[in-house]
Amino acid sequence: MVSTGQAPAAQLRVLVSEEALRQAVARLAAAIDRDYAGKQPVLVGVLKGSFIFLADLVRRLSVPVEVDFVRVASYGTATRTSGQVRLVSPLKTDVRGRDVVIVEDVIDSALTVRYLLPYLRRRRPASLRVCAMFLKETGTPPPVPVDYLGMTIPNVFVVGYGLDYAEQYRQLPDLRVLE
Ligand code: 5GP
Ligand code: MG
Numbered sequence: 001m002v003s004t005g006q007a008p009a010a011q012l013r014v015l016v017s018e019e020a021l022r023q024a025v026a027r028l029a030a031a032i033d034r035d036y037a038g039k040q041p042v043l044v045g046v047l048k049g050s051f052i053f054l055a056d057l058v059r060r061l062s063v064p065v066e067v068d069f070v071r072v073a074s075y076g077t078a079t080r081t082s083g084q085v086r087l088v089s090p091l092k093t094d095v096r097g098r099d100v101v102i103v104e105d106v107i108d109s110a111l112t113v114r115y116l117l118p119y120l121r122r123r124r125p126a127s128l129r130v131c132a133m134f135l136k137e138t139g140t141p142p143p144v145p146v147d148y149l150g151m152t153i154p155n156v157f158v159v160g161y162g163l164d165y166a167e168q169y170r171q172l173p174d175l176r177v178l179e
Pocket of ligand 1: 046049104105106107108109110111112113156157158159163164165
């Protein structure tokens with residue numbers, strides 16, 4: 001076994017239960033189903049963190065969707081971003097004239113979404129919206145419109161449900177606090 005020197009998952013406090021996550025995803029899927037009835041949106045997942053959220057979301061949707069991914073990285077330490085976003089893996093799908101929904105795991109400073117909105121807008125989609133599972137309560141209103149929001153969470157560093165600390169804890173089925 002590889003020892004990472006990190007806290008065992010069992011010691012981390014659960015912030016959002018599996019059941020609460022499930023209910024939030026169901027609500028989001030219902031809203032997207034309603035808004036995109038008769039359409040076929042392209043969901044653009046932001047790797048890596050959104051992979052579990054996106055997988056849960058698409059399985060709850062009734063509207064037909066296409067799925068693609070972008071991968072971004074922000075320079076900085078493991079729990080603080082530096083304010084610089086860079087595209088590691090670009091979008092492959094031609095989204096011109098398509099209805100695009102960015103699927104993000106958590107919005108903190110909103111730098112990632114603020115970087116991706118103009119990046120995708122340049123590709124001339126018919127519409128462009130943002131779906132995020134978590135929005136951190138940072139005390140200031142988010143500088144981007146979040147069209148579909150799972151829930152707000154306190155301004156703490158969270159792991160699980162796809163979110164990592166140094167690539168650990170993504171597999172946890174609930175959202176936990178790394179203290
Ligand atoms: P933003 O650009 O909005 O500051 O942050 C967006 C990205 O930073 C997320 O997609 C996620 O990868 C990462 N991030 C922000 N807050 C957290 C957190 O509490 N835990 C983890 N694991 N990642 C976070
Ligand atoms: Mg990350």
